[in-house]
Amino acid sequence: MPEDLVRAIYQYPYEGCTNEVDIFNYFADYKGERYLYINKDKSLKIIGIGIQSLIKRDTIDPDGVEKVYQSFVHNSEVFGDDKLQLKLFGGFYFDEDDSEDFSTFHKSHFIIPKIQIIIEESASWIIFTNAPIDKERVIDALMHLTGESVASRAHALKCEDIDLDLFRHNAAHAIAQMKSGAFNKVVLSRKRRIEMDAEIQVEALIDKARLNHEASYLVVMESGSKTFISKTPEQLVMVNGAYLYTNAIAGTMSKSVDDAKAKLLADEKNLIEHKIVVDSIKDDLIPYVCDITMKDHPQILENQFLYHLYTPIKAKLKTGSTLRVTHAMHPTPALGGYPKVQATEYIMQAGECRGLYGAPIGYVDADGNGEFIVAIRSMVIERNEAVLFAGCGIVEDSEVESEVYETEVKFKPMLQMLGVTHNE
Numbered sequence: 001m002p003e004d005l006v007r008a009i010y011q012y013p014y015e016g017c018t019n020e021v022d023i024f025n026y027f028a029d030y031k032g033e034r035y036l037y038i039n040k041d042k043s044l045k046i047i048g049i050g051i052q053s054l055i056k057r058d059t060i061d062p063d064g065v066e067k068v069y070q071s072f073v074h075n076s077e078v079f080g081d082d083k084l085q086l087k088l089f090g091g092f093y094f095d096e097d098d099s100e101d102f103s104t105f106h107k108s109h110f111i112i113p114k115i116q117i118i119i120e121e122s123a124s125w126i127i128f129t130n131a132p133i134d135k136e137r138v139i140d141a142l143m144h145l146t147g148e149s150v151a152s153r154a155h156a157l158k159c160e161d162i163d164l165d166l167f168r169h170n171a172a173h174a175i176a177q178m179k180s181g182a183f184n185k186v187v188l189s190r191k192r193r194i195e196m197d198a199e200i201q202v203e204a205l206i207d208k209a210r211l212n213h214e215a216s217y218l219v220v221m222e223s224g225s226k227t228f229i230s231k232t233p234e235q236l237v238m239v240n241g242a243y244l245y246t247n248a249i250a251g252t253m254s255k256s257v258d259d260a261k262a263k264l265l266a267d268e269k270n271l272i273e274h275k276i277v278v279d280s281i282k283d284d285l286i287p288y289v290c291d292i293t294m295k296d297h298p299q300i301l302e303n304q305f306l307y308h309l310y311t312p313i314k315a316k317l318k319t320g321s322t323l324r325v326t327h328a329m330h331p332t333p334a335l336g337g338y339p340k341v342q343a344t345e346y347i348m349q350a351g352e353c354r355g356l357y358g359a360p361i362g363y364v365d366a367d368g369n370g371e372f373i374v375a376i377r378s379m380v381i382e383r384n385e386a387v388l389f390a391g392c393g394i395v396e397d398s399e400v401e402s403e404v405y406e407t408e409v410k411f412k413p414m415l416q417m418l419g420v421t422h423n424e
Contacts, residue, residue: 008131011080014117014124016142021150021207023047023117026141035089035111036206036220037363039371040235043121046087046363050114052129057108060092062323065108072112073366084366085125086116091221091361091375094331097348099355101191101380101387104224117142152204154196154384156420162191162387164404170350171400177346178396185276186337186346189357189391190407194420196384202227205381208417214304216413217373219361228356230378231413233303236360237329238371239322244289244315249301250277250334250393251309254409261300264307273393274298274309277333280340281313284329289315305412322370330360334393335374356380357389379414388414 017023020036027034027049035048055068069088078084090110093099114130115138126142128135167190174186202220209218209231219230238245251270253260264270282292292315301310320328330336335358337343347354357380362372379388390410392403415421 007076008129009076009078009084009086010128010131010135011078011085012126012135012139014119014126016126016139017145018045018119018124019147020045020047021203021210022145022147023142024203024206025148025150026145027115031202032222032224033113034220034222035113036218037089038218040215040217040233045117045119046089047117047119048089048111048113049116050130051111052114053112055088055090055108055110055112056106059107060096060327061108062092062327065090065110066321066323069110069364081125085118086112086127086129087118087363087365087370088112089363091356091359091372092327092330094335094354094357094359095344095348097353099353101353102226102228102355104226105228105356109223150201150203150207152201152208152419154198154200154419156194156418157197158195159420160193162193164190167407168400168404171394171398171403174346174394175396175398175400178394183342183346184338185273185333185393185395186343187331187333187335187358187391187393188347188350188403189352189354189389192388192390192411194386194388194415194418196386196418199384200381200386200418202229202381205229205417208419212304212416216303216377219373219375221361226380226382228375228378228380229414229417230361230373230375231417232373232376232378233301233308234334234374234376236332236362236372236374237322237326239317239325240369242317244285244317244325246281246285246313246329248274248277248281248298248311248313248332248334249308250274251298252392252406253307254406255302255305255307260307264300264309265298269395269397270309271298273395274311276338278311280333280338281329284332285315285325288317288320288325288328290318291316305409321368322364322372326360326362326372330374331358332374335376335391337393354389358391377410377413386414386418
């Protein structure tokens, strides 16, 4: 869609259905043009229906996206509330490499939807950007929406690792490079393809994720025949007023390990990996912030299968925007490596072509506030196939088979969402 179609925005307080599965089901005719964002503490849901305007670039271009969005904000007439409630949602590729897995997505891919539903603890809104839609009919239908069963009918036919031997080779080569001083850390990833016996229903996946109450973000973004899904614990950055919030998450141990919490907090390899991430984030933030505050030692972040080392970071924003700071911070060493330039070059040479895996995805509002997450623990689905992604941090004393095992554990959230057991 052209970028200049939006001229009028209609906003109404929302008191309708809050179940994202039922809402997706109701708008099934918009399949391929829907999205969902749920923050970590479940205090915010953003649901987008239809594409009124797609802000797209064939490069990673935060300034270009911001310019178009600000033009839209200043030139649109808002009805129903003086404050513009609409949030711009989307994401950037991990890097400039093309990716066949994400061929329907653009490297800068942001959506102004025809309908947006924002569900918050303080106030909820339904917003229309397309005048011809029968607003009263939609609002009334959502007020009286009743849920339907969305149990998945698909079962796994085939599971196969994609280029596992290449992952082993890249990991061994990276370790050798680090021993010669080329860089300190690199994050490598691998993929697994799952073929099901029926089309994978997005609504069933959302329902499965909804019933799991771990502290993770949930992102679903459709683009034509492909749907990207991430259930990630990792925030990249949040801007709220004058303050910026981020965190370092690096260093991982399976919960199946005896006394895993204590071992992780004392594990030298993981502590070194974590410190690299903390130091790099501070360096990336210095041009944009002042008064950085954080604890001296990491704490534990827990999700369903893993423990992570975790350090929250807060700073006062002095310049820049949410989109610009997001671009400056990505990828952190937790997703790319350190030093950033050398590690990112190594990933591109390794031919991973990550697309939206490990990429920044999130939202920004008209006041410049917003939040972007890092889309790890993710998959892209098309018809009856899913491609799953998992990565791990490689440092000089890493052992290749230990990293293979770590990625096995990191596949589990997406396998569980698909209803696939580990040994299928």
